[in-house]
Amino acid sequence: MIAKRIIPCLDVKEGRTVKGVHFENLIDAGDIVELAARYSEEGADELVFLDITASHDRRETRRDWVERVARATRVPFTVGGGITSERDVEALLESGADKISVNSAAIDNPALIDRLARAFGSQCVVAAIDAKQEQGSWRVYRQGGRVATNRWLFEWAREVVNRGAGEILFTSMDHDGTRRGFALHPLALLDEMLRVPVIASGGAGSPGDFHDAFVVGRASAALAAGIFHFGDMxxxxxxxxxxxxxxxVRITG
Amino acid sequence: MKEEVVIIKYGAGNLFSARAVVERLGYPVVLSDDPAVVSAATRVIFPGVGQARSAMERLRARGLDDVIPALRVPVLGICLGMQLMCARSEEGDTPGLGVFPLEVKRVPGGYRTPHVGWNRLEQLSSPLFDGIDEGTWAYFVHSYFVPASPVQIASCTYHAPFSAAIRRDNFFGCQFHPEKSGDAGERIIRNFLEWKP
Known part of the structure; x- marks a missing residue:
């Protein structure tokens, strides 16, 4: 039986790990390679890096830290942030990343998902979706949750999977940073309607929250940042x- | 001085991690798509992520489709590399390299694909798994699989039991990614590098 995955998420700015609350108020959370190596040794099943470096600085800094992470870890990792072309993905895979995640760029240009899945395989393409509850449904936001779109979570999730995304990383902006648990109801609905794994994100506060994400939310994996970076758990x-x-779950040693 | 390891580079996915593990174990690495270099190698890793048909096309374009099955030195195919060493794949309905007389099948509908994440290695029977316990976790990511057969040296269960690893003579194949499977994965790669025919 396949294990439920625990995934620490590292938001990266200029090669450092940062963490915000509700996508804002960034705090320095330490050296990225050091943290990645520690999580890999402690039993993280995967790592996710979200590169929030300003776009004009991103290309030069990224290859360096991605390679250092690949050398320092022995578990798979995903890199997201500003990926808009096959060239971006190729550079990341060459530097040792296993998967990439796309968010805003796919909203601007949904065919990007088809192109990346064709070129690199669905297993390599994670569609990240940030959404919050509005009018009784879940509205999709872009640019790290700053800009509302006219897309809705369930329709958009179905579309990206049909276009070739191999996993969905769903972040509830309402839950992110609150530490009051994951958005269980939409997670369970996503699981019901999709044939790809769903990664739960936003709201992790206690071990019980992860249990609920897997059992009630039926997620394949759960992602968290702050509780790991600051040593709460x-x-x-x-x-x-x-x-x-x-x-x-995978327990080693 | 440890012998050089050739990792076949043919435009199919992440070679960085495989290279990093081999180098960490103290072996010099050469990445190459040159048939002459691959033919002259003393140990070969054949990785791969992506689509079987286009990967076969890339191997043919480089003249590697004749070279790989003719190798007499230890060869380790990883993920797509293992699948390409089979006779045929349903992915893009393509012939493979024919090292193993097996057909690669798609994970049936109704099961979440890709099979991505950590799953257990069972029924281990090969020097490749020296020092590895039954039930050890390994990282998988694939939508096609090699069914159980007499050449299987490790099993895994998803939709049904399938081959986590296969072997014929000097050819080894792993469906999982040892280079991404923590300490156990590193040990499996070390076992391969130290294996003497």
């Missing part, structure tokens, strides 16, 4: 709790 502690509560 360690990955081995979290996995021991999940294992003791009947969740199939």
């Amino acid at each position: 360690t990955i081995p502690e979290l996995k021991r709790y999940l294992h003791a509560n009947g969740i199939n």
